[in-house]
Amino acid sequence: MRLGKEGGAAKRLGRVYIATGLLRALVFFVAIAAVYTITTTQAQAQSYRFDSVVIEGNARIGQSAILSQAGIGRGQTLTAGQLNDAYQRLLSSGLFESVEISPQGNTLRITVVELPTINRISFEGNRRIKNDALITLINSSERRVFNPSLAEKDAAAIAEAYSNDGRLAARVTPRVIKRRDNRVDLVFEIFEGDVVEIERLSFVGNRVFSDRRLRRVLDTKQAGLFRALIKADTFVADRIEFDKQMLRDFYFSRGYVDFRINSVNAELTNERDGYFLVFNVQEGQQFKFGEVTTVSEMPGVDADEYQAVTKIRPGVIYSPSLVEQEISRMEALAIRNSVDFMRVEPRITRNDRDLTLDIEFVISRGPRVFVERIDIEGNTTTLDRVLRRQFPVAEGDPFNPREIRESAERIRALDFFESAEVNARQGSGPDQVIVDVDVVEKPTGSLSFGGTFSSTGGFGLAVSFVERNFVGRGQELTLNFTTAEESESYGLIFVEPALLGRDLTFGLQLQYGTTESEYSDYDTQEIIFQPSLGFPVSENGRLQVRYTAEAIDVQARTAALVGLVIADDLSVGRQFRSSVGYTYTYDTRRSGLNPNAGVLLQFGQDFAGLGGDSEFIRTTAKIVGQKRILNDEVTLTATLEGGALSWLGGNNRAVDRFILGPSIMRGFEPGGIGPRESDGTFDNALGGNLYLTARFEAQFPLGLPEEYGIRGAVFYDVGNLWDLSDVNGVAGNPNVVGADGSFRHVVGLSILWDTPVGPLRFNFTDAIKKETFDREQSFDLTLSTSF
Template identity: 35%
Template sequence: MTRTRLEFDREQLRTFYTNRGFADFRVVSAVAELTPDQEDFYITFTVDEGAEYRWGEVTVETELETLDEDFLKRLLRIKKGEIYNASQVEDAIDTLNFAAGTTGYAFVDIQPDIRRNRETKTVDLVFNIVEGPRVYIERIDIVGNTTTLDYVIRREMELVEGDAFNRILLDRSKNRVRALRFFEEVEITETQGSSPDRAVVEVKVKEQPTGELSFSAGFSSADAFLVDLSITQRNLRGRGQLMRFVIRASSNRREIDLRFTEPRFLGRNLAAGVELFDVVIDFLDEAGFRQSRTGGQVTLAFPLTEYTSLSTRYSLRQENIEFPQENQCPTINADAANGTINPSNQQLFSLCQQVGGRLSSIFGYTFRWDRRNDPITPTRGFDVNFSQDLAGIGGDVKYLRTDIRANAYRGLYKNVIASASLSAGYIRGWSGEPVSINDRYFKGNFEFRGYENAGIGPRAVLYDPLTGETTRRLNSLGGNAFGIAATEVSFPLGIPSLLGSLFVEAGTVGLLDEDFKYDTGIDPITGEQLTAELQYQKTIDDLSIRAMAGASVFWESPFGPIRFDFTKPLKQYDYDDRTSFQFTTRTRF
């Protein structure tokens, strides 16, 4: 036992009590005694807790012109009447420093004046904000980058040599460097330079592998088997360029994808990318069709402000829809033209209207607004993505698609994070064109937990004309609009490799074009209900809200990451394709 360790324990006791209201707490004595066997020590601390205090008046005082005292006070989490907590003072100083930095004051000195009132058992607190001494950056040193070129890191820094030292901008620079995902660790420190008003900033990084040659195999309740062969280099030649080649196959998807991205095109703050792809998606079990897409895309992305960015893109792709019974289409189309189509063929007729190949020419953009405090594991802030795609300037397909996704994060306790998300989309044909089935929204799987692929939304069903009850679920039809909202709380499970979460989700899919709605149990002339047949077909599209609650477990197993989802419906319909358990896993070798 050493005196240093004993002093550390005394300080830990003091911190424990002063963070719980006991402002007068003191350690009266600390006595160490040997045990009878002369091998260990008994440590006896005598403490005086004192009375419990609460916060009194909390004020902010400053003579700096652009700082509003009332506004700064509202930023503080210290509230009058709450239990006194000494650690809140340091947190408040950090908050005020950040607020002052955002208004242009890089050099401020915040002096807390703590006034203890033993009669009322309250603690008054005054934060005095004055302008501190000015310091400028003399030099920025990059250390530890064995692969990444210096300029790749420097271009993410929001400060350069000669700028006024600003802790806020340095913190933002650290997040920008971390967001590259090239480094296992990023640490920014500062030391005094050649004079008291000069600082040397050191950016110390620890490289991590950015190239990946992987063969992955897995199994999930959604895709059944999954095989993934990919070659990826996220930091090509140390220049920050991305190169990726992927071959992916599962029970309902086959994909070949090649892409390249230059993050500083022509030496400007402009990211340019090109992509070639060949994708086949099998919806035979869910919606009765298979689609293929072959083509390419070019992308340009650039920042608008510190927190916003815009990416633009153009895609040209050849698309094709096919289904097993498409050889019957000439006969079915002829019967429909003559008004003699068999009611049982109505769903096939709907697919026959869309079968075949078409060329899609699509212009689009995405606006991003990111105010997260951390780009990898956020505990505060939000991000918003708004995108639109216009098809029809050339090609055979005409539509306007609008999508939005927003997420908000809040740290509740250490490693306990609450999040909320909202996603919505709407697609509409123009120039009289309906939206084809391969361009509609199909939701389920892990986009809406608790449902199978394409498990919710407009659907063809068989129904009893006498009771109106659904007797059999047929194909999913997809929708022109969707909306999904979710809240989730994630937390550690006490084992390093396990993470759990509780969630609630609600959403809907619908607004199918009228061209693809039908009810074979309604007389098309009189509008009366028919009863000659035992069952009729119809489409259900009513934007009904579904709601689901559940829990997830994430396990970083020795064989790869595994995720389990357990769900219970709060609101559902008998024609939905629901599941109460989902999992997914993959491994590399």
């Protein structure tokens, strides 16, 4: 019992000792914290007052500038923290390599080591990108302070430029060469590396359209035969997103509304010199338009009136662009009817059983929002009015989001800018909108040298200067010079696309040319002056009216023998023609209801007799139908073309009549068919007052790799050129043949090759029906390119 009491006392005594120890420890830590707090407070409260500031080490930067950068003034009281802030400001200014601030009694000593200035910037190892292009990528510049971090950023920018050019292995290292007077030469050492190309571009999941067809949709291309001249076959990651959008647009425009891209995989080859690029897609089913109706929820607006302007009919393949066109037609009708703030919303009902989409256009009143102003920035060369005329609205007009989107597309279509962004934001009030237009200019002028070749005209040289945005007014100016073995011409073309700020195109053409005729024994000299006006007359129709003044001189070739008809032409000498004319064009190849089919219709007439030496009416017409079949693999084209010349007075010469060349009738030389005057010593094409041709062609793949750019075509041409009415020297002339005409028939095979230096076309023809006096041409090669 006693032992138990002693044990309890011992335990109590132990607890007392522990409590005492804890109390002593607590007192110790409190004392330490108090001392630290007092010391810190004293340090923070420590202040300095300097009567003088001594700056050392500065040679280029003045003392006042250093003091201003540091934020220190003589006689100013500073804490230690403020001195540290001054040190940080000087060091982060980018002017000094090192900074030291030391208080010495009443004197503050600032010692700096200045960064050197850049004496010269050079690039070494670059062959693919020239110095002039590289210098625009960097921010470092000569006679400025050298900043190591900025030089590293410049090196990264150069490497990125090479990466965008397909050279992912490019390395750029900035080097510094010290010179006297604290100057350095900045050298960017560039290792360009090899181009990483798209070795194989393929698709997974596509059943309707082949890989070959889908590759033509993308901006990225598979490495081709002339890969050294093609940059689109290099791998650029940023281009993939653009390709994905183009692929979606392609499928959506063909009714595949469920199309989606599951993934895009880019895998390096084992040699790390190329990529395998695979698009994993899901096509879905093709949908067509079902019932198309219009309802009105807006008082005073008759739905039937707006339904009448719709052109979509059930059974047409669904396309979002067609829906947008219908909305545009309805909104245009609303403007004509003075109906403001009308909105058209398409409501789509999906019918999976018959794979159709019913479209209900709902007309309602939109919010009363107005365009407060249109702000344009970035156009250093292009005038504001060139951009403003792309907007159908002006300040104070009702705001329509769809019109703003379409205006943005028109601005990009000008091709004057590297980038063009159009956004709307709230203005000074909830009912006001400000449209911001931000553009980045790009060069719009080009000087091109080209070459042409044909088996009849031989080799030729073409030099052309084109400025698409002349003095920033959106006008186009073209100066050209072409020469071949037997012809030469000089020309000037000026186009004002928006005369008086309207959709009215003014054109002016001046042309001078000389020709050694391939089909007759005479030479010609021609001067043309032709102003014109063009304007839309319907959604797909456009009309051009023109005046033409021509001076044409026919000259005998030295020691050439000619017949009676050509002799009469030569006796006339130079003649002047004055005519007015028009051409109506209707084209649905881009904006029609079917993206795989379209029609081009052209009809024109020229009336000569407003002064001059000739009176005639020349009529020409052409209709072209085009359709893609077999999932866009085969393109069918049918062309019907004809012309008629009604002579009213003056001399009807060969240079005034129609002469058919290979572009109108293949299988024959220029002037190879039609009436002729020949007796064995001379053979001259006389042309004709009437002609009619029909051309049918089918283009198709040959099964070769798409990257070769080679396709095939078969064609059948039939045509006739005839009639020599009102031509002197024809009546009773036994040497004139073919005046009554006959239809010639030609079949042929073509090889079309899209090369980096231009499109080549090889035509192999056989005239299965012809006249004995025709000049047949069984092979024709044409090349047109610029470089």
